[in-house]
Amino acid sequence: MHKRRRPLIAGNWKMFKGGPTGLALARACVEVADALHHVEVVIAPPYTVLAAAAAECDGSRVALAGQNVHARTEGAFTGEISASMLADSGCTWVIVGHSERRQHFGETDALVADKVRAAFDGALTPIVCVGETLEEREAGRTLEVVRRQVEAFAPILGKLSDGRLAAAIAYEPIWAIGTGKTAGPREAEEVHLAIRTWLHDHGADLAHDTRILYGGSVKPENADALLACANVDGALVGGASLDAASFGAIARAAEAIAHATSH
Numbered sequence: 488m489h490k491r492r493r494p495l496i497a498g499n500w501k502m503f504k505g506g507p508t509g510l511a512l513a514r515a516c517v518e519v520a521d522a523l524h525h526v527e528v529v530i531a532p533p534y535t536v537l538a539a540a541a542a543e544c545d546g547s548r549v550a551l552a553g554q555n556v557h558a559r560t561e562g563a564f565t566g567e568i569s570a571s572m573l574a575d576s577g578c579t580w581v582i583v584g585h586s587e588r589r590q591h592f593g594e595t596d597a598l599v600a601d602k603v604r605a606a607f608d609g610a611l612t613p614i615v616c617v618g619e620t621l622e623e624r625e626a627g628r629t630l631e632v633v634r635r636q637v638e639a640f641a642p643i644l645g646k647l648s649d650g651r652l653a654a655a656i657a658y659e660p661i662w663a664i665g666t667g668k669t670a671g672p673r674e675a676e677e678v679h680l681a682i683r684t685w686l687h688d689h690g691a692d693l694a695h696d697t698r699i700l701y702g703g704s705v706k707p708e709n710a711d712a713l714l715a716c717a718n719v720d721g722a723l724v725g726g727a728s729l730d731a732a733s734f735g736a737i738a739r740a741a742e743a744i745a746h747a748t749s750h
């Protein structure tokens with residue numbers, strides 16, 4: 488099978504690895520990425536190490552992401568960070584609407600859409616997260632919930648995504664994040680294919696270009712099977728991205744699949 492999208496492996500460090508341990512991890516990720524040719528590698532360290540990590544990653548194959556962004560360009564919003572501040576710190580990407588932001592910080596579909604717009608306005612490419620809770624899955628509402636989340640920002644992607652700033656979407660079932668449980672490849676592919684089909688209503692190029700990442704306890708042991716799915720274009724990795732060896736193994740799994748399908 489021929490996969491036309493370049494795989495994207497992104498590490499979400501969450502509120503871990505500030506200070507020297509973060510810099511050491513960034514350096515190790517540069518080494519990982521140096522050996523890869525078919526995979527794009529993104530890391531999302533905490534804000535405090537972004538600028539120093541940017542210096543470590545300068546000229547390398549590792550790009551930096553913010554973990555969150557405010558919807559406004561500036562203002563009296565104590566503790567928040569704007570897209571241009573992230574860009575000034577060396578970011579070219581930003582994670583938007585992570586389920587932890589939705590669950591613990593009250594982010595709604597409408598706010599996530601505003602943040603997607605703010606990301607593009609600040610020349611950052613968003614990785615927008617969607618995913619259902621366990622209750623929603625058990626009630627058979629997965630596709631309904633994920634569709635509602637995607638439709639909230641898909642019109643913006645349709646207008647603002649282009650070849651240079653092709654957004655990514657991360658499907659992250661909430662019950663699989665940090666729990667050690669993963670969606671099986673069949674469960675993941677069903678949702679990824681549905682997302683791509685919905686994107687079609689907003690543009691054929693958008694549906695074709697958007698990388699749809701899987702997230703939720705991705706590890707070296709399950710990465711192969713998930714990344715081999717036709718509509719899984721990479722992974723958003725939490726826990727396993729805190730260790731360069733496991734993050735590297737996941738990135739190399741993506742590289743092997745991309746290499747095999749590029750011939």
Ligand code: PEP
Binds near residue numbers: 665667
């Ligand atoms: C995440 O936070 O985006 C994530 C997928 O975490 P984990 O890999 O730890 O489940």
